Amino acid sequence: MADARTTRGGTRQRASHSLEAVVAGAVALLDEAGESALTFRSLAARLGGGVGSIYWYVSSKDELIARASDHVLTDVLAATESVTTAEDPVDALREMAVAFYRVIAPRPWLGAYFQRDSGLQPNGLRLYERMGQQAMRLDLTARQRFHAVSAVTGYVIGVASDLGRHPQDGAAQDLATFDREDTSRLDDAVEHWRALPEAEYPFVHHIVDEFATHDDEDVFVAGLDLLLDGICRQAGR
Amino acid sequence: MADARTTRGGTRQRASHSLEAVVAGAVALLDEAGESALTFRSLAARLGGGVGSIYWYVSSKDELIARASDHVLTDVLAATESVTTAEDPVDALREMAVAFYRVIAPRPWLGAYFQRDSGLQPNGLRLYERMGQQAMRLDLTARQRFHAVSAVTGYVIGVASDLGRHPQDGAAQDLATFDREDTSRLDDAVEHWRALPEAEYPFVHHIVDEFATHDDEDVFVAGLDLLLDGICRQAGR
DNA sequence: GCGCAAACCGAACGTCGTTCTATGTTGACC
């Protein structure tokens, strides 16, 4: 990850970084301990350097997070590289969406920052383009294709950052609820829902058992299929 | 908005607040100048009091924003009060989703915080319940209803916070781009997209004209209709 | 070696959320 600290066997007094190392360190901090753990001081400590050095590579924290966001999209692009020319365009769209979902869901910090400028970051644009190329294989107008791809990306970002935050999100409250860990937030919600008056909340009681046992990705895929089915129909399939 | 400062004609030395005034002030600050404008100090100044007083009503900034988020949902509930018993359940769902969209879209600060615990805030849960009651009028299984409503809410939150941020979002950079204002971000993106190589980005060029002239709400409704159409089909319509 | 630009460093500044303690205000009871 971090690059070399030595030149020809001698020990350096000062660390040597790179933009790649800075961004990779930021992603690692975010993934390990959540958004609040990414500070310029903690990142500098991780890289073995000083606070000010980071500003040589990025001009602000916003740019740092934007680069971190774009960096993880590399994985999505790699995972969907093979599906671009494959089989059914709708299946290809679904596969890309699922790959996108799997990158966002475990990263609560991502969803909030994708919404900022998903069309401006280079890798985000590449993903958008790839999905669009599949849409171009469907019998739709340009406007319908634009709407369809926008709907899919919006759905992925919205649902992924909405559902994928059941484990601890900020690396806080380690003492209060410690035994249950993963399922604590879900169980709390279920308990709360069951305690609601059934007369006022018939639907909540209607689906609380489904909610208690649901798998996030299943819910995501089910909704995605509804959306893709609507697209299929519009394309006259 | 703020409550009385006087008791029986005498001028008080100290300000008098209330939870409602605190939350309303927070919403006003967020709407006027974006998320970064909401600080305990600026809110205290607006209420004419001290910093510490706010902590009598809320225990943290997270709670303050959670209460502010839930507060604006009151508008959605009011706007969709009449549609609960009306006509087609799918039309009712669409109307609620659009009302929800119209509240989130002009408020960039909302989207990020709805994703945190949309099912725990009381008004968010009420809206979820209302949508669900419409889903119960459709010929679906409990699981399918759960998936359908989750998909709609996720879609609304994702697309609304994704699209609705074309005007200035943080009340910063007032000097750099001042003449154009509203359309500056959109025009910048269009310009950038047109400059891309057409061979690598055929879809972007295919829809850039649609993108340049699009209306956010139209895109939202178009995608929503695709999703609702998929739900209709699943219900055997 | 020398000079110079690139890269790095950490002290310092202002702002933020939060805590703490002191002070003011209200209403009930005698």
Next chain:
DNA sequence: GGTCAACATAGAACGACGTTCGGTTTGCGC
């Protein structure tokens, strides 16, 4: 009306944060 406890407000103080800035170190062409 006086007393007391609970309620409510106030602002100074603290530590952490993003960011700035002047100075230091490094590597490379000459």
